[in-house]
Amino acid sequence: MSPKSDIKDAGLAAAGKERIAWAGREMPVLKLIAERFEKEQPFKGVRIAACLHVTTETANLALTLKAGGADLILCGSNPLSTQDDAAAALDAYGIPTHAIKGEDDATYYKHIMSALEVQPQLTVDDGADLVTTLHTKRTELLSGVIGGTEETTTGVIRLQAMAADGALKYPIIAVNDAKTKHLFDNRYGTGQSTLDGITRATNVLWAGKKAVVVGYGWCGHGLALRASGMGSHVIVVEVDPVRALEAVMDGFAVMPMEDAARIGDIFVTVTGDKNVIDANDFAVMKNGAIMANSGHFNSEINIPALETMAAGKRTLKPYVEEYLMPDGRKLYLLGEGRLINLAAAEGHPASVMDMSFANQALGLEYLVKNRGQLSAGVYPVPADLDDNVAALKLTSLGVTIDTLTEEQKEYLSSWQEGT
Structure with missing residues (x-):
């Protein structure tokens, strides 16, 4: 039972x-x-x-x-x-x-x-x-x-x-x-819903912001595309050379996290890995930098390190926590580092x-x-x-597509030249 x-x-x-x-x-x-x-x-x-x-x-x-x-x-x-x-x-x-x-x-x-x-x-x-x-x-x-x-x-x-x-x-x-x-849910779903969650939590204007997308799998593809469509200057952080090259060919800036951390306004992790935004990144981020995660677990941003480094912390509004750094900078973490598209929006x-x-x-x-x-x-x-x-x-959706003729099927399955 x-x-x-x-x-x-x-x-x-x-x-x-x-x-x-x-x-x-x-x-x-x-x-x-x-x-x-x-x-x-x-x-x-x-x-x-x-x-x-x-x-x-x-x-x-x-x-x-x-x-x-x-x-x-x-x-x-x-x-x-x-x-x-x-x-x-x-x-x-x-x-x-x-x-x-x-x-x-x-x-x-x-x-x-x-x-x-x-x-x-x-x-x-x-x-x-x-x-x-x-x-x-x-x-x-x-x-x-x-x-x-x-x-x-x-x-x-x-x-x-x-x-x-x-x-x-x-x-x-x-x-x-x-x-x-993955070609649809990960790309179009994650892309739209992640921006939705961040926007609901912060009401931030995306246009003109430097948006750092950490990870360029299918989720990263969708996120970068949507952020760019909202007027952001997209920066991609990747460890895979093929994905990094694809991001370059798609028109995005690509650089290591240590460089992106210094100039980014909004950071979003979509890697499925651990501590992809880490202590050395928090140390150089701009005052007012916003961090969110759209990977499954809340391990992509090293929250324990952020807690240790911060001189103070307060909750500004639902899903927005402000960390006061010893030098006076303020960094913002959304949704406790959990899936922001489901924490602050509807997925x-x-x-x-x-x-x-x-x-x-x-x-x-x-x-x-x-x-x-x-x-x-x-x-x-x-x-x-x-x-x-x-x-x-x-x-x-009311969409119909073409079908192959028998002749076309035979042609595609034949190995002999000219048949």
Whole structure:
């Protein structure tokens, strides 16, 4: 039996349902999948534990899995990303939910442990905290797990490390690496929602500012593009020579962090790594510099070092902390260094999450259909599933595309010259 929900206020359910329905308007692919799931019941009797950002978009995924017959429980994947009305609505829909916005670390991990009480056969993760907790705290449950899916770059990195060490005990599909996920969610979703979160927290004017984007993966691509579109002078910090060259070719300045730290006005980290803005950077930043993170964990900015270096600290307004440095400079940290697009705003637009969560739903169905046929490891989303999501999205947008003739197909598959 699933543990009862642990949410902030059940009275928020009505408002949550309205907002979930509003997000659902922009998620036609997931709706089509839900309609099929309701008829076919691919998850009938299957226990699913999901550790995701508890938002209105995630709620639509949860309802899709429930429509497919799943016995689902949900916990939050970030203490600041939970939308309490969405959590209340999910509880009202009969989906046990363990998430409260602003919960402390102890409560966060208690909620993960509660989700594991269902003895899941499938896991759905955003950052791999559920999977790593399962592999370290509830190892007796591993034999009953069919497989899982992972939503984020950070989570895939962790899972690949587990697999390399021989620690991963079941197959996991890297939803993040699907083309219909990272090319759209990471680039357009992160780009728009990160600027939205920073703007809501600070009301800063982007035009004319030197915006430092730390990391030029697909999230960095989107962030740099949106900041440039708002009139910022974008500086990219990278360690990968190919990505750095791409940033140069895209028209952005590229330099080491030690140089960018001296001239930047707004710094945003999107690397999935640790301490990419560090003590030596705080020491040379301009008075008034703003720092935010849009990577999964709050480890990208070395907050303990900042706390140690500062002569004082105060909270100016929600999600804005001012650090007074010994020389009189003031540095600003947004959202406690956590995902600023979910801490201070509403996260990715529903339209891009439609494709990401469609991959989650179809990936889980694939795991059930192929139960026992996959060994432990990290797997890509099958190409036909990825293409199916893209085709469904195009259909929902009213867009049609061309098809190859038989002659063209034969030509492309032939190796003989001139055929």
